Amino acid sequence: MAEPLFDEEVPLYELRDVHVRYRTPTGLVTAVGGVTFDVKPRGVTVLAGPSGSGKSTLLRVLGLIDRHTSGSVAWQGLDVGRLSNRARRGVRRDRIAVVFQAPPDNLIPHLTVAQNLRAAAQSAGLPDADPDILDWLGIAGTGDWRIGALSGGQQQRLSFGCALARDPAVVLADEPTSQLDAASATLVLDVLRRLADRGVAVVTASHDPELVALGDRVVRLREGLLEEAA
C-alpha cells in the first residue's frame, strides 16, 4: 500500500499528565489534576463533563492563554510550556482562533459585519476575509449591517466566520451554543461541523448533548481528571 503523503495522525496537541493549579486567597485550587490525551488535527473534539470539571481551564491551556502548572503540552510537536509569553502570543495570533460563549464577546459592536470579518483576518496578519464567508454562514447580504441588527444565533455564526477568517489550524469554542435557543444552536452546530469539514480542527467544551453528539471524539472530564477518551 502506498504511504500517505502526510501523516494525518500527527497530533495537533499532545497533553501529558497536565495539571493546572490556581492560587486563591484560601489556598491552591487544582482545576486540572493530571490529564493525558491528544487532539487530532482534523474533526471536532468535545470536552464534556459537569460544571467545575476543568473544561474551560483546559481550553484556556489549549489556547495558550493560561499556562499549565506541570506536565507537558505540545503544539504540533512544539513544547509550548517552554516558550516565552511573546512566542506563545505569536502562535496564538497565527494559528489559533477562540470563540467565547456570549456572541457579543466575539464581535466589535461599532463595526459592520464585513468590517468585523476584515478585522478578524487582519488580527491574524491577513489582508481581508474571504468574501464568500457570509454566504457560507447563511447570512449573505448582511455585510453592511451593524452587529446589533443580527440575532444572537446569527452573531454566533458570524463569530465562527471571524474565526475562519483568521485561517487558523484550530478553533476553540467554550460552550458556544449555551446562550442560544434550540433552533439557533442547531444552525451554529451546522457551521461548526462544516468548519471541521474544511479541515480546521475544532475543540469545544459543552454540556449540550447535541454538541457532544457532534464530536468525532469526546474527552470526558470529572473533577479535573479524565473519565474516558472515546
Ligand SMILES: Nc1ncnc2c1ncn2[C@@H]1O[C@H](COP(=O)(O)OP(=O)(O)OP(=O)(O)O)[C@@H](O)[C@H]1O
Ligand atoms: N482563575 C481561577 N482561579 C481559581 N480557581 C479557578 C480558576 N479557574 C478555574 N478555577 C477552578 O477550577 C475548577 C474548574 O473550573 P472550570 O471553569 O475549568 O470548569 P468547567 O468544567 O468549565 O465548568 P463549567 O461547566 O461550570 O463552565 C473549578 O473548581 C473552578 O472554581
Ligand SMILES: [Mg+2]
Ligand atoms: Mg466552563
